[in-house]
Amino acid sequence: MTIDRFVFDHTADGTPVEAVTLTSPAGLSATLIAHGARLVRLTAPDRAGALADVVLGFDRLADYLDSTAYFGATCGRYGNRIGGAAFTLDGVRHGLSVNEPPNHLHGGADGFDRRLWAMALEEAENAVTFTFRSPDGDQGYPGELLAQTRYRLTADGTLAITMTATTDAPTMVNLVHHSYWNLAGHAAGDARDHRLTVLGGAITPVDSGLIPTGERLPVDQTPFDLRNGPLLGDALTALGGTVGFDHNWCVDGGTGAVRPVARLEHPPSGRRLELWSDQPGLQVYTGGYLSAAIIGKGGQAYCPFAGIALETQRFPNSPNIGAFPTARLDPGQRYVHRMELRLTAEG
Template sequence: MPQRADIAVTWEKWQLTPDGQAARLFHLTNRRGTQLTVSDWGATLTSLKLAMPDGKLRQMVLGCDTLNDYQQSPYLGATVGRYANRIRNAEFTIDGQSYSVVANEGNHCLHGGPEGFSHQLWQAKVLEQQPAVQFTLHSPDGDQGFPGNATVVVTFTLSEDDRVQIDYSATVDKPCPINLTNHSYFNLDGVAGDVGSHVVQLNADRYLPVDQASLPVGAPISVTNTPFDFRHAKALNQDWRKVVDDQRYRGFDHCFILSNSGDQPAAQVRSGDEQVAMTLYTSSPALQLYTGHYLEGTRGHNELVYQNRDGFCLETQFMPDQPNSDEAEACIVRPDGVFKHSTTFAFHC
């Protein structure tokens, strides 16, 4: 089918994966000139350059120039799974059957394990009718310890009005917890340093308290009269020193329970220089606000070396360690069901 004229999609060979396969980069460009680049390595969003009113392009996300740097990075732009966020003690039980998955953060499992979806080569297909790029991964039974064969599909679409939509679906042949998200680090100032001056509003009345290992300590509680109250827009750095005692790691890495209804935004962000706004819509029940306090030393685009808090993440997802909670069933996909969620980042300048 002929490709639509309003969005151009091209691809190029990039670099070799650890097992010698060729990874590729896919570029989507709209008529305004906004450019989205994604890779089949980790179904990763590697670059998003927004067309500004002055005709220049502004980079919206942190990223790397080499595949090796991505392997060493803290999940920059990657699709993470099977279970995004943390699973306590790398174990869970479904229908009385206990499972042990691979631990990669102390005794716990983070973002699906050391060789999770972010560290695998996906099958890629350009959907010319939309147009979009679709990535598919077949994860075998026992992959990182997770039960059942899983088929996962992630589709990236760039619209003519500067919306990046990410659609997720997954099916399994054994009951398994599934939690997929994109781990992009945003800096709406154009990767220009500390994101503390970004102004954020979250449609969330509750957040999940966590311990020093970022694991839940009880059920979600009200954000009222806490540093976690983003119901009214405020700068990220207004309260982030109040979150932890160790100021080297000041900032947020917490799950917020969304109060979405219909097309209501889950989050709204304004750049520190007030030139760019981003609105997030999602069908997911929660999002993780993370202000990048483990970025220091990461090699980025154009030989940059990122520092802590150079980017922030809004990871739409289920709650951390939900497979071990009273709400476990909500994140368990069964053979007769499907994991299906969509997240859209809309940009305005």
């Protein structure tokens, strides 16, 4: 296993944006950059050994800054949506940055995805840790937060992501990893020929602004029942509409233990991604708002459904819905969010 460190690009003021590529004997390589603690490339073999980069993204920092797609980023301080861009904590109302009016999305207009994190290598572990200190009042959140995202690529081809945080005052935290996956390769077009399995028996239904209503709706006999791994194209047809899925599933199994959450398969290439996590929710976003106006790596024009984001998380709008798993973090506590992305190629 090897680590290659280099400069990916520079910020507008000339500050270098460091990058690292982790390589595994299983044939995988993952490139991470300090801007947004972000995964920008993941190369994986198919059943014949042919390599493809299976995450959407850009070649230049400026394109990431111009985009609202959050390709590969660590989103925070609260990934996903908070309704009305506000919450009440210990009797105090906190107004947040409004970047999807009237709501707050993925940490606000200047969220963690738009910040330069510090980078530290762990060569013996084939790992890299990114660190960011968010001051009290950042995007409206109370408390100073120290956040870390650690990526480790194992010998068997697992990309393990661990997001942690501590605070000096009560606050809300939900760090989310936001890669878009296309197991045929990022430039292969839409992902309708993938099979998607989600191990969740309920969703949290949403209103017209994609804010959860507070209910839990069983998926039985609905288009949201993805437990048997339908073709994505068939699932999108059953759902109807034009933008596809952008919903939170209530994941089976107890919170706190890392367990299987979802599986994405591309039968033509044999590539298979198994997602494991310790979080209670999974946001499935099938990329329906992507378009050919987004020019990605290598000059590739992306399209609707060009990639699938699988975001393990606390539920959206949890700070405002008491029945949902809490996103509160107090001094002396440590927020931990574990993901494992297990990539293989089936014969």
